[in-house]
Amino acid sequence: AAKDAAPAANETAPASPGDRAKSEAxxxxxxxxxxxxxxxxxxxxxxxxxxxxxxxxxxxxxxxxxxxxxxxxxxxxxxxxxxxxxxxxxxxxxxxxxxxxxxxxxxxxxxxxxxxxxxxxxGLPEPEKVWTRDHIVYVYAVLLSKIGVKVKMKKRMSYETGVPVELAPTEKGAAPQVLQGRLILARNAPGYNDFRAYLYDGLLRGADAIMFDYTPQKTVVRHQIDGVWIEIIEVPRVVEKGKEKDKLELALEAGKLLLGANPADRRSKQGGPFVATLNKTKYDCEFVSQGTRGGEAMMIQFVRQKVAFNTLDELGLFPQVQERLRTFLNAPKGFFVISAPPANGLRSSADVFIRNCDRFTRDVAAVEDVMHPDRQIENIILNRYDSSKGESPMTVLPDIFFKEPQAVVVREMVNVDSLTLCCEEVVNNRLIISTIKAKDAVEAMFRFLAMKVDPQLFASALAGVVCQRLVRKLCPECKEGFQPPPQLLQSLGFAPGTVKELFRVRSPLPPELEQKRKPCSTCNDIGYKGRTAIFELIELNDELRSLLVTQPNPAAIRQAVVKQRQPGFLQYGAELVRQGITSVDELSRVLKM
Incomplete structure (x- = not known):
């Protein structure tokens, strides 16, 4: 029994089904x-x-x-x-x-x-995408071709490669077949992809226009960014072996073919409209070429989607200026003028000023040319005339005034008859709002006087003039601070010691260090990004009205305005400099306009 018991004690208990399965796994x-x-x-x-x-x-x-x-x-x-x-x-x-x-x-x-x-x-065109069906087929075709297996696949056209910019001519009145024929000619041109590449670079940099200054020796490419022309690259003329023209010349010829122009004509003015599509965003473009003494100049302008401002705060007006503006815009009568230099946001700012006019407790009418429509503003009765048929504001103004509106907006005062009638209506307790292009408020007054209106009538009707200019804003990522000297603070109108720090574009480093410095991704090392406005607001008083009639001299008017300490561009711009929004150099550039 003991012998039988010993082996039994040494025996292992039988494994469970779960243990056996685990062991097998x-x-x-x-x-x-x-x-x-x-x-x-x-x-x-x-x-x-x-x-x-x-x-x-x-x-x-x-x-x-x-x-x-x-x-x-x-x-x-x-x-x-x-x-x-x-x-x-x-x-x-x-x-x-x-x-x-x-x-x-x-x-x-x-x-x-x-x-x-x-x-x-x-946002990329189909030929540039990867891991798509066509791309996978292409990769397999390349791999199989190495072992002698041929795979039938769609051939990628040359215009389907390169940057993700698609082009199309858009000439009004041209037949679709004609436009398609121009597009085909351009796509088959050897410089088509390079032409698209220049457009792509301009759009990425935020340019409003690209200028090509072409000479037999070189071509200078400039971008207009925030209203300033910046030289991007200077390209020497180098003709590759086996070709008759250089790379840039071929690119610009492709652009001419797209518009139906003659690539061989380097003297006549040529051009036309087209559309560029980037990342599903369409840009209306205008191409113009003109022969010059040394060669040819070409410019491409982009019509970007404008920012729609709605309030005076969005325009960046200081509270005290807003209060004065509302006084003019809601006055029972007077002739109020909104002005700005060309390409300085006149239409956008005029929209905001008119929106801040009381349009709900009084009748407001507006005059508009059907050839140049403006942004629609609610609660304003719109009256149109057609300048292409020889019409002017005088075509509709008599009927408008017969209906007795309290305020009338005439954006384009195109002739003296319209201006005279509007000034006469101010006497009948009517507010007239108009716009004009001028570099400052005083010049705006004299542009109306140049229309041969009666000076006494115009001076008695004029209530005030506002003018704006656009200044570039310092890039918030790369601007650098500095301690301003007392002389600089004094020139800006600040008392010594009141401002401890101002800002400017970052200073260049020595060449060996500048190459190692990381470029600013926000402004592309320009130093500025975006624009804001500075304003000048002149309120007409008896002294200024007398000078307009008896001494119609811009210098005399400006001197009187300074004596009366009516705030101008310098005071407004100096505050932006103090806040670090813009720089002294940029303000100086704008004030010299």
Missing amino acids: EKILGTGWWGTGNYFSITKIVLFIIVFWLWVYTADWMNDDMEHRKVESREMRNLQFFLIYLIGSAIAFYIPTFWAAFPITVLVWIVPAVVYVKLRNK
Whole structure:
């Protein structure tokens, strides 16, 4: 019995079904990253290396792709892609079950790559997208062609490559077949893609226009950004071997073909409209070329979507100026003038001023040329005339005044008859609001007088004039502060010691350090980004009215305005300088206009 009992004590209890299943699984899969006997599994390590190699290949492609497309956040995106894979792989390594851990290493490779591709493809033309059906077919065709297998696929046209800008001519009255024919000619021109590249660069930089000053020796490319022409590049004329024309000349000839102009004509004025589409946004463009003494000048203007301001605060007017403006706009009578130099936001500001006129407790009428429509403003009765038929505001003004509105808006005072009638109506307790292009408020007065209106009538009717100019705003990312000297503060009208710091465009470094400094991604190292307005508001009084009649001299009027201490551009601009919105150099540039 004792002999029988001994073996029984040494016997192992029979394994349960669950233990047997686990044992079988471990024989096949192993535990974690290890194989039988706690050694690394070759199969699992090979799978991991394959995924790692694919991740390295993807990371290298992403870096090259971002560098080629000049993505500003390239370094940050590379770091994100690396950290996601590193952290995910570390987590996967400590998960005990391999087939639960391995998919994580795949996901931390695939998911960030898919997100990048989706963001990358957004806004690009179809031929430039990756991981699409056509792209996959193309890749397979290239790979199979290396072993002699030919795959039939759609051929990518040359105009489908390059920058993501699509062009189309838009001449009014031209037949669709004619426009399509011009587009085909341009697309087949050797410089078509380069022409698109110049447009793409201008649109990305926020340019309102691109100027090409073409001479036999070189071509200078300038961009108009925030109202200032900035030289972007100077291109020497270098004709490649086997070609008769240089790269830029071919690009501009493609632009002429798009508009139906004659590429060989370098003297006559040519041009026309077209549409450029970038990231689903359409830009109306105007191309003009004209022969010059030394060669040819060409300009492309972009009509960008203008910002619609609605309030005086959005225009940036100081509270005290707003109060004075509302006094003029809601006065029972008077002739009030809104002015600005050309390309300084006259129409946009006039819209805001008129919107702040009381249009709900009194009748307000407006006169508009059907050839130059303005922004519609509610609660204003609109009366139109057609200048193309020889009509003028006088065509509709008598009927308007017969209906006795309290205020009338005549944006374009095109003749002396309209101006005279409006001045006469001021006597009948009527407010007249008009606009005119002028560099300052005094010049605006004299532009109306130049229309040969009776000076006494005009002076008695005129209540006030506001004029605005646009100044560039300092880039908030790269502007630098400095301690202003007392002489500078005095010239701006500030008492010594009252302003501790002003701001300016960042100073250049020595050449060896300047090359290492990272460019500003906000302003492209211009130093300014966007524009705001400075204002001059003159209120007419007996002294100024007398000078308009007896001594109609702009210098005398300006001197009287300064004596009366009516705030002008300098005072308004100095406050913007004090707040760090603009610089002394920019204010000086604008005041010299």
